[in-house]
Amino acid sequence: MxxxxxxxxxxxxxxxxxxxxxxxxxxxxxxxxxxxxxxxxxxxxxxxxxxxxxxxxxxxxxxxxxxxxxxxxxxxxxxxxxxxEPIEPESVRHELAVKIRGAAFDDPVALIDEVERHRRAHADRLAHYLAGERRDFTGPEAPGTPDAGQELQHVVLRGGIAYERMTLAWLDDVIATLQRLGPER
Amino acid sequence: MxxxxxxxxxxxxxxxxxxxxxxxxxxxxxxxxxxxxxxxxxxxxxxxxxxxxxxxxxxxxxxxxxxxxxxxxxxxxxxxxxxxEPIEPESVRHELAVKIRGAAFDDPVALIDEVERHRRAHADRLAHYLAGERRDFTGPEAPGTPDAGQELQHVVLRGGIAYERMTLAWLDDVIATLQRLGPER
DNA sequence: CTTGTCTATGCAACGAGTTGCATAGAAGGA
DNA sequence: TCCTTCTATGCAACTCGTTGCATAGACAAG
Incomplete structure (x- = not known):
């Protein structure tokens, strides 16, 4: 719940x-x-x-x-x-990862478009997060008076930014791997 | 499905x-x-x-x-x-992020133990992934004969490794932020 | 004056996921 | 002998999440 x-x-x-x-x-x-x-x-x-x-x-x-x-x-x-209360560490659900493993039994090259589409979506999200960060968290830090709510929203947003950056780098790796497999067969 | x-x-x-x-x-x-x-x-x-x-x-x-x-x-x-078929880019569900934002209305310091517990779980997962990578993907690469299935399983595993590393760094950031908020109030 | 968009709320049906429980053979230890 | 653990399969009840549809007022464009 x-x-x-x-x-x-x-x-x-x-x-x-x-x-x-x-x-x-x-x-x-x-x-x-x-x-x-x-x-x-x-x-x-x-x-x-x-x-x-x-x-x-x-x-x-x-x-x-x-x-x-x-x-x-x-x-x-x-x-x-x-x-x-303690909660369980997240169990990830990455549909794209299932597709990537499935590509071994189909045409790996055909997946490249789809992965690139995801890459664009994540690039958009990253840009959106960064814009939000600039907008909401670049005020003149009044020293000694950090608002807890603001600080915590910011650290969560930083997590989102780190996630999108990591994902972009990984999707580049995926695309390179799919391309490498293409000509081989 | x-x-x-x-x-x-x-x-x-x-x-x-x-x-x-x-x-x-x-x-x-x-x-x-x-x-x-x-x-x-x-x-x-x-x-x-x-x-x-x-x-x-x-x-x-x-x-x-x-x-x-x-x-x-x-x-x-x-x-x-x-x-x-195209699929929707994943929508994340990060319960811990909700808790972190919620901590603004409770005691931020009380969350540190929980975050550290998650950190340990992710460190374990990372160690597990790295062990799997050493076990399954460090054979003598026969040149010119890359098995597509192996290559694709490896790139997905690399994604898991990147995810865990990013998460560990972020959780350190979260812990530092929660500690900073503690004494202030 | 009709069509489309935005605000605003909701129902019904279905599919996906969780939790608790039950059964049963084989093996090993107390 | 009993208890636990591992392999192996499954039901029932429930909650959560998704999809499609419906209503309705206000406003702007054509």
Whole structure:
């Protein structure tokens, strides 16, 4: 039930509606935990029923009304409990890696286009992260007053940047390997 | 349905029983696509029904009998079709990243132990990968005869190694950040 | 005035993944 | 003899995640 916790963190950072949360899951927190709006609405409803979050109907003049959610006291407690529980180290799910091994039983060269497409997607993501870093984390560091939230968001973003850089280098390695195998057969 | 394809690849690399596949998913291919034995048995049954794989009952004198599966012609076709289809670039799911951002609303220092536990798990995985690389990919390279399967398994393993190295460096960054935040408050 | 886009919320059906439990033969140690 | 471990297979219940579809107000472009 990690989506629940991701929502709690996001709502603590800033209260918002299901729609707004879905937006945030397209950026920011969603880089590390993806979710669709259907999932979010369903979980929000359950969390409200469990008393973890509060709702407030907000009438908007020039848009459809929305329901603004915020974290209730039991939600804060639940998050704190989860933070103190150990979690399993991630088990990766890399579909492309399965494809690469599968290419041994097909045409390795035919995979190159696909890998290059992934390479472009990761290059885009890296550019996007770097733009976000420049925008949000290059202010004049007021010494002695580092905001914990900012610092932690930044270290997570640095993880995303490191991940994309590593992936780009690896995909170059993959492309070179596939090309090397091509002419041989 | 990527599990189906991972199983096809694994069975092409070497036919085997559900139990043996579950073993492989604890090592090797499972590093990039995790699966439990229950999942594997269920999917094998479905794939057999769909004619993608063949079964052969194998009586074993000093062990329980097993069912050995191998890829049938329609299975090879299905795999080939999948290899030529584009897939979505992975969406990461990093629970620890959610926890790190959540730590801003709790005690950042309390997370250090957990992060160090993850660090150890990743260090173990890296050592394991490196041992596998030494074992399987340091033979005397017969020039001009690179086995495509070997080459591709190696490049995927190199990806795993790069991932673990990057993760270790990032977790060090995370620990340093959490420590920096500690005394400040 | 229709079409498309953006905000905003939701249902229904299905498929994928997890957890707990159950069975059973063979081997080895206490 | 009993207990545990390893091989080997499987069911049932449940939760999580995905896909397709539906509604509806506001606004802009054609």
């Amino acid at each position: 990690a989506l629940e916790h991701a929502i709690l963190v996001s709502l603590l950072e800033k209260p918002g509606s299901g729609y707004e949360l879905a937006r945030r899951f397209d950026r920011s927190i969603g880089y590390f935990w993806a979710a669709t709006h259907q999932q979010i609405y369903r979980v929000l409803k359950r969390m409200e029923g469990d008393g973890l979050i509060d709702v407030r109907e907000v009438a908007q003049p020039d848009r459809p009304d929305k329901k603004e959610y915020s974290v209730a006291a039991p939600g804060r407690t639940a998050l704190s409990r989860w933070l103190h | 990527a599990l189906e394809h991972a199983i096809l690849v694994s069975l092409l690399e070497k036919p085997g029983s559900g139990y043996e596949l579950a073993r492989r998913f604890d090592r090797s291919i499972g590093y990039f696509w995790a699966a439990t034995h229950q999942q594997i048995y269920r999917v094998l049954k479905r794939m057999e029904g769909d004619g993608l794989i063949d079964v052969r009952e194998v009586a074993q004198p000093d062990r329980p009998d097993k069912k050995e599966y191998s890829v049938a012609a329609p299975g090879r076709t299905a795999l080939s079709r999948w290899l030529h």
